[in-house]
Amino acid sequence: MRICVISDLHFKYVTPTAEDRENANLVLSFLEQAKGNYDLMILNGDIFDLWYDWEFTVIKQYFPLLVKLHELKAGGCRLVHISGNHDFWFGNFLPDYLGIELHAEHFSLEADTKKIYVCHGDTY
Ligand SMILES: [Mn+2]
Secondary structure, rough: EEEEEOOOOEEOOOOOOOOHHHHHHHHHHHHHHOOOOOOOOEOOOOOOOOOOOOOOOOOOOHHHHHHHHEEEEEEEEOOEEEOOOOOOOOHHHHHHHHEEEEEOOOEEEEEEEEEEEHOOOOOO
């Protein structure tokens, strides 16, 4: 099984600096080339600099990142999200609109005879 684990992108939305924009472009190009290359992508916390699941809106600055996640999912990649130490306010948007599985603390699976345990790790 081809697994990719990423964390702590802290994708910015409030007045991004030139460095933030460069980081965002690196993230987006990485996700673009990741299409078709992984069976499972684990978003291991703090992907967004802040996520809040309002009832009717999403932060528009995240749109390019959300599109990439949607495209990965549509291409057959399973997406799992584990909360990080900046992540508390998840609701139905990621699971219902992007098909991302939410895990608050940790995630484990067995793949290719290996037992794998993933968590954000800030409490250890
Ligand atoms: Mn963190």
